[in-house]
Amino acid sequence: MQKILVFLTVLCFTVLSCTKGKTDYEKEIETVVPEHNEFKEAIAIEQDGYRIHIDALNGTFYKGYNEIRLVVTKGQNKEQVVPSAVTFLPIRTGAAGQQTSCPHRYTMPYLTSEGYFAGYSVFTEESGSAGSWDLYIGFTIADKVYTVKQAVSIQAQPNKNLNMTSFVGKDDEQYVIALIAPQKPKVASNALLAGIYKWDKPTSVAGTFPDPTQFSYSEVKGYTLQLDPRMPEPSMGNHSSPNNEDLTQKDDGLYHGVVNYTMTGNWTLNFILLNKEGRILKGTQVSHDFTPGVAGAKSELFIDTLF
Numbered sequence: 001m002q003k004i005l006v007f008l009t010v011l012c013f014t015v016l017s018c019t020k021g022k023t024d025y026e027k028e029i030e031t032v033v034p035e036h037n038e039f040k041e042a043i044a045i046e047q048d049g050y051r052i053h054i055d056a057l058n059g060t061f062y063k064g065y066n067e068i069r070l071v072v073t074k075g076q077n078k079e080q081v082v083p084s085a086v087t088f089l090p091i092r093t094g095a096a097g098q099q100t101s102c103p104h105r106y107t108m109p110y111l112t113s114e115g116y117f118a119g120y121s122v123f124t125e126e127s128g129s130a131g132s133w134d135l136y137i138g139f140t141i142a143d144k145v146y147t148v149k150q151a152v153s154i155q156a157q158p159n160k161n162l163n164m165t166s167f168v169g170k171d172d173e174q175y176v177i178a179l180i181a182p183q184k185p186k187v188a189s190n191a192l193l194a195g196i197y198k199w200d201k202p203t204s205v206a207g208t209f210p211d212p213t214q215f216s217y218s219e220v221k222g223y224t225l226q227l228d229p230r231m232p233e234p235s236m237g238n239h240s241s242p243n244n245e246d247l248t249q250k251d252d253g254l255y256h257g258v259v260n261y262t263m264t265g266n267w268t269l270n271f272i273l274l275n276k277e278g279r280i281l282k283g284t285q286v287s288h289d290f291t292p293g294v295a296g297a298k299s300e301l302f303i304d305t306l307f
Contacts, residue, residue, distance in 0.1 A: 033159055033160075033161065033183075033184055033306065033307050034058075034158055034159055034183075035159070035183045035184040036057040036058040036183070037057070038057070038058070039055040039056065039057055039059075039067075039069055040055060040056070040057075040058060040059030041053055041054070041055055041059055042054050042055060042056040042059045042060060042061055042152075043135075043150060043152060045137070045148050045150045047146055047148045048146055049074060049075070050072055050073070050074050050081070050139075050141075050146065051072070051073045051074070051078065052070065052071075052072055052137060052139070052148065053070065053071045053072075053073065054068060054069070054070050054135075055068070055069040055070075055071075055116075056068055056069075060155055061121070061123060061133075061152055061153065061154050061155065062123070062154065062155050062156070062157045062158075062162070063123050063124070063125065063126050063154055063155070063156060063157045063164070064122060064123065064157045064162050064163065064164040064178050064179070065120060065122050065162065065164065065178040065179070065180045065195055066120060066121050066122070066123065067118075067119075067120050068088070068105075068108075068118070068119040068120055068121060069114075069116040069117070069118060069119075070086060070088070070108060070116060070117040070118075070119065070137075071115070071116050071117070072086075072139055072141075080115070081141060082110060083139040083140050083141050084140045084141070084143075085107070085138075085139065085140040086107075086108045086110075086117045086137070086138070086139045086140075087106055087107055087108070087136075087137065087138040087139075087212070088104060088105065088106060088108050088119050088121070088135065088136075088137055089101065089104065089106060089135070089136040089137075089210055089212055089215060090102055090104055090121050090123065090133055090134070090135055090136075090152075091133070091134050091136060091210055091215060092124075092125060092131050092132070092133050093131060093132055093133075093134070094130065094131040095129065095130050095131060099210075100215070101215035101216075101217070102121060102122050102123055102124045102176070102217070103120075103121070103122040103124075103176050103178070103195065103197035103217040104119065104120065104121040104122070104217065105118075105119035105120050105121075106212055106216065120195075122164060122176055122178045122195060122197065123154045124164070124166055124176060125154065126154050126155065126156050127152075127153045127154045127155075132151065133151070133152050133153075133154050134149055134150065134151050134152070135149070135150045135151075135152055136148075136149050136210050137149075137150070159183060159184075160304060160305050160306040160307075161179060161182060161183055161184065161185060161305045161306070161307060162178075162179050162180070162183060163179055163303045163304060163305065164176060164177060164178035164179065164303070165177050165301070165302075165303050167282055167301065169273065169281035169282050170279075170280065170281050170282065171275070171279075171281055173198050173199070173201075173281075174198065174199040175196065175197065175198050175199075175220070175273070175281070175282070176195075176196070176197045176198075176217070177194055177195070177196050177197075177225070177271070177273075177301075177303070178194060178195045178197075179192075179193070179194050179269075179303060179305070180193040180194055180195060180254065181193040184307060185259070185261050185305075185307045186261070187261055187262065187263060187264060188260070188261070189243060189258050189259070189260045190258065190259050190260070190261060191256065191257075191258060192227070192247060192256070192257045192258060192259045192269075193254055193255070193256055194225065194247055194254065194255045194257075195219065195253075195254055195255070196219065196220045196223060196225065196249075196255055196273070197217045197218065197219055197220065198217065198218055198220050199216075199217055200216040200217060200218055202214050202216075219249075219253045219254075220249075220275075221249065221276065222249060222275075222276035223249065223255075223273060223274060223275055223276060223281075224246055224247070224248055224273075224274045224278075225246060225247035225248075225255055225257070225271055225272075225273055225274075226246045226271060226272040226273075226274065226283070227244050227245070227246050227247060227257055227259065227269060227270070227271060228240060228244070228269075228270040228271075228272075228285075228286055228299070229241060229244060229259050229260070229261070229267050229268065229269050229270070230267070230268050230270060230286060230296055230298075231263075231265055231266060231267055231268075231296070232266065232267075232268045232295060232296035232297075232298060233265070233266055233295070233296070234292070234293050234294055234295050234296075235292070235293075236265065236266075236292075236296070237290045237291050237292040237293075237294075237296070238286075238287075238289075238290070238291050238294075238295075238296025238297065239290055240288070241259075241260040241261065241262045242260060243258070243260045244257070244258055244259055244260050245257045245258035261307070264307055265306070265307075266304065266305075266306050267304070267305045267306070267307075268296070268298050268302050268303075268304050268305075269302060269303045269304075269305060270283070270286045270298055270299035270301075270302045271283050271299055271301045271302060271303070272284070272285070272299065272301065273301060282300065282301040283299045283300060283301035284299045284300045284301075285299070286298065286299050
């Protein structure tokens with residue numbers, strides 16, 4: 001009888017702790033989890049009588065994945081012109097002068113139905129004393145190539161559901177994983193969208209700066225991102241949820257899966273990245289044990305979220 005009472009006391013404490021944590025986070029998410037659905041002008045650049053307009057969600061470039069829409073206009077009436085080609089290259093200069101890039105779409109296709117050039121950039125660092133970002137943009141009109149360089153500010157991502165991570169895999173390649181959706185999950189099964197990219201190691205000597213071959217990234221093809229979501233806080237016992245689906249690549253080049261959030265709060269998306277041959281490139285299995293009162297273990301490859 002005494003053992004039963006002790007067990008019930010521990011169980012009651014665990015349940016109350018879990019409920020308290022949930023309530024606290026429900027209050028917090030009302031202010032800390034923004035959701036931006038409107039594209040606004042993030043920057044406009046003048047060049048030889050042309051004006052380049054770049055739109056992004058909320059009119060801001062954030063660390064992580066940024067969808068980019070570009071339009072070129074001419075004259076005071078801002079008459080839209082459609083270049084035959086547009087290129088987009090973000091470059092970061094570190095405090096010591098080293099120059100790197102990030103996953104991006106270099107050649108931007110024109111979407112006739114939408115009326116803009118479409119692209120993306122996964123900025124891997126915020127702007128600050130450690131480094132700054134510039135955009136190198138080229139566009140061709142009537143067989144003449146125009147180029148422009150523009151400094152931009154990359155802000156911290158205020159929404160943890162859009163976090164990213166970068167790492168070196170067991171194949172000695174540099175990878176970036178960036179969450180794209182959902183911005184504001186629900187207590188339910190959520191479609192999970194991510195981009196997975198690899199730096200293309202240069203195979204030739206650098207040409208005139210900025211040589212895009214030295215800063216190229218590509219979407220990885222045919223990989224699998226195994227998913228194990230858990231609530232790592234001690235009060236949550238590192239519990240998981242059922243009916244999650246690993247992320248696999250679809251025709252849009254992005255990776256699609258399902259994450260089932262059973263309650264609000266802090267979640268860790270534990271990952272294992274496998275190449276198309278099934279070899280593990282990064283990530284470790286996480287214990288399935290329920291551990292109330294102990295901070296949950298994480299995979300060596302993970303991204304934290306909060307809603």
